[in-house]
Each structure stands twice: as C-alpha cells, then as structure tokens.
Amino acid sequence: MDLPSLLQYLITGLTVGATYGLTALGFTIIFNTTGIINFAQGEFVMLGGMMSVFFMRALGLPEPLAIVLAVVCATLLGAVVERLAIRPVRDGSPINLIIITIGISILIRGAAMLLWGKDTFALPAFSGSEPLSFFGAALMPQTLWVLAISLLILAGLKTFFSRSIHGKAMLACSYDPKAAALVGIGVDRMVLLSFMISALVGAVGGAILAPITLTSFDVGVMLGLKGFAACILGGLGNPFGAAAGGLILGVLESLGAGLISSAYKDALAFVILLVLLFVRPSGLFGQKDGKRV
C-alpha cells in the first residue's frame, strides 16, 4: 500500500476514533463516580447529532447555535435520566442499574424514531467541505474540527479531575462513597454531575461527527458499543486510556476496512475486544491487578 492511502486510512481512523474516545470518556466518568456502566451513553451521542440537525431545520437556527442548544438539551436530559431513573434505585445491585440503563437507551432511541423518523440526516461541515491535501491524502476540514474539539475536551476533563477540588471530590465518591459523604461531599450531587458531564461529552462527539458519518435515530447503538469497547481497550476507569482506546480502535478499524474488507469493519472492533479480554483483561493502560468493583 502506498503512503497516501495509508495516511488516508489513518486520518479516517483518527477522526472516527476521536468520537469513540469521547463516548468512552462518557462511560468512564459515570463508571468512576458510580461503578455503573451506562449503556445509554451511545444515545447521547446520537442526540447530539440528531438534535443539532433538528434545531437547524425546524427552528432555522444557525449551525453553531443549534449545536450548542443540542448539547445543552442533551446535558439536561442526562440530569433528568439520573434523577428519574437512576437515583430512585441507586442502592440496587449494579446489574439492575445496568439493565435500567439499557432500558433508558431503548426508550430514548424509540422516542427519537417517533420524533424524527428513520431517515438519515447530514449536518453541514463546520467550515466548508473543500478537502485539503496532506502528503497526498485528502484531509477534510471537519477532521481538524473533530480532532481539535476532542483534544480540548480531553484536556478540560484532565484538568478538572487532576486540578480542581470538585473533580477530586467526584473521584473520591468512586473510591469510597461512604468516606466521601463523611467529608461533606454531596454524593448525590456528584452522581448527578457525572451524568450531566458524560451526556455533554457524548453529545459534543455526536455533533462534531455528524457532518462526516451522517446520523440517524439508531447510530447510538453502534457508537455506544464501540465506545464501550474503547473503554475496555484502554482499561475501564482510566480517562486517558478511554481516549487512547478510542483512537486505537478507530485506526485499527479503518485499516482493517482498507486492507481486508469494509464488510468486517464493525466485527473487527469486537474481535479486538475479545482477544484483549483474553490476553490482558485489565486493558492496555490498566493496572495489572486493576480490580476495583
């Protein structure tokens, strides 16, 4: 294979991988405060894209405003989900909670289908669709947007968790909720915040990817599963690992599609996941004995 096409696969992979990474970050944040895997995470990614489209078309808003509004709505919906579906049963077993999140995802997907139908929509690229040439490969401006915004979010979250006392308080809830309550951290509020932040991160991912991959009511299923795979790949609970896992998964998928066949693109992610679970269950960047839950 020549360099330009290799580069092309790499670029495509990184772009999609960035969204997997953002989805994976959403999983990580909720997992880190509550120990729950929120299988509705993919739906927030879908909502980010679909609501942006909706706000542009139905309300005639300019694109940046539509996206901001979509992200705000998704964040609020994250709060609503936590208050109505998670908080009342917080003390239940993790398995029950996980099943509830699957229920939520089905509900959101169903509602999206009723509202917007089964069609596929495109969001206009943020700044033109004239490809730039990059060592012989075509680089869409949207790719740069995706990578830049993803990096920004990653840096923001990293600062939040490693510098801000509120971020550390959120981590404290995951290490020991009882001790967290005893130092005056409102654990309920932190859990609510974690659902909001991960909805926000997911929705941003959905909105920036929509101009590249199109969007429809059911894109959340695959994105959610891939994001989850990325999480496991990077080591569950590790934000840096989640982002890196997303990028690695995206690139492998894109190379696999180019070199083998695009028919197996989706299957590849899960083959990688299975192999990894056998070889290194704690993930690429997880501690060897990284049992936490």
Place this chain on the structure above:
Amino acid sequence: MQAPLLEITNLDVFYGKIHALREVSLSVRQGEIVSLIGGNGAGKTTLLCTISGLIRPSAGGISFAGQDISRRAPERIVQDGVSHVPEGRLVFSPLSVADNLRLGAYGRSSGPGTRAELREQAAEDLERMYEMFPVLRERKKQAAGTLSGGEQQMLAIGRALMARPRVLLLDEPGMGPAPLVTREIFRLIVTLRDRLGLTVLLVEQNARRALKIADRGYVLETGRVTLTGASQDLLANHDVQCAYLGHDVGQNVRANAPEKPSA
C-alpha cells in the same frame, strides 16, 4: 451543669429485621471525651454511623448543639460540626495524602466567606495538620493507600479535622497499628481535647485503653446501653472487668456475680 453538646435519646435502628440499636440514650458534653465500649457486633459502629447521617434511625432523636440532626444528610452534618473518622479509616487510596486532607475541607467550600478566603483557610489548616502529623508532610505526594496502617489512621483523623469539627466521632482508632502508634494516637486525642476544646466520642473494643483517657463511658451490649458511669467507676466495675478488661476472675466468681442491669 451545661446542656450536652450531643444528645441521643431512645434511638432505634434496624437493618431490615435486625434490631441493631434498642432505645439507646447517650450524651456528650462540650469538651468531654466519652468512650463507648462493647464487643463485636454490639452496635458501636452503627451508632456512630447513625449520628453522622449514614444510617437513618427508625425512632429516637439526635440533637447537636440544641438542634435535631437525625434527619439531615451526612454532608450537612459535617458542615454543622460533627466529623466521623470511620472504622477501617477509609482513606481515598489512589489520591495523594495532600488531596485526602484537602478533601477533608470540602464541606466548608460552600461555607461563609469568599473563595479566596476559604482557600487561604484550607491552606492554613493543611499546614496545621502537617505540624500535628509530621509523617504526613513527608508523604504528602504519596498515594494514601501506600501508607502504613498507623499513618492511614492519622491521615483519616487529619482529614476529619480539616472540616473544623466541634465533635469528633472516632471508630476504633487503635485497631490495627502497632501498640506504640496506638498509644501515640490516644495521646493525640487527649491533646486535641485539651488544646482545641474538641469534644470526642470514642468507640473502642479495648476498654482499658479507652477508659484511661475518657471522662465517662458507656457499655453497649447487643444494641443496648447496659452500663454507664465515670471512667474510674467503670474501670473498677466487676462486670466490666470480667467482660472487657480480660481479668481472670474465674468461672465461679463470674457465675456468682450480680446480674447486669436487665438486658
């Protein structure tokens, strides 16, 4: 006589069908060290957790500084001035020692004062903790989980003190560390009371150790308070000696001993 700072009246607590505390009444006055002794499963931890709001009582009252706190959320109770150092210490293992201490002041971050003032206050308190526990200063960047048991206990106490409490609830602080360290921790408890006027409710299985530093004590057995009195009286009490001080008084004497207050 002044009104108690912390007063518990007829407290009942259940875990499902298990009746863990039965009509427990207890009071602690400002500046007192009161110890709560009792064997495994007597309900000591349950009582502390109920005071700090982690467990809801099904009946009875808990009043602190004249206010009923039995329905308040735990984070609110910390802000009110009751800090609980839990059994098993429960430090935030992956976080650094310094972060553990800083989180101790988290409840105050929504208190009165500007943000800059609060930050300065927390920095001053942090410095005081390092003076009180020099080992913690040496290890401030280390993950809390890598500390020894005794150091973790000091960290847990320091973290609780960062909230500037008026009452400190301590659950078996002497459990685990080497005897020397345990003695140091007990000396510290007395110092805290003498210097800062802190009020302490101390849970211990080792009755002698606890009663030596306490003003008064309560004996808890299967969820009931069966005895209470000044520390010297409890130390001299025959039943306490038999049950908790490990005196070898022999089967005979025990059999002939007067009945305990009805259980």
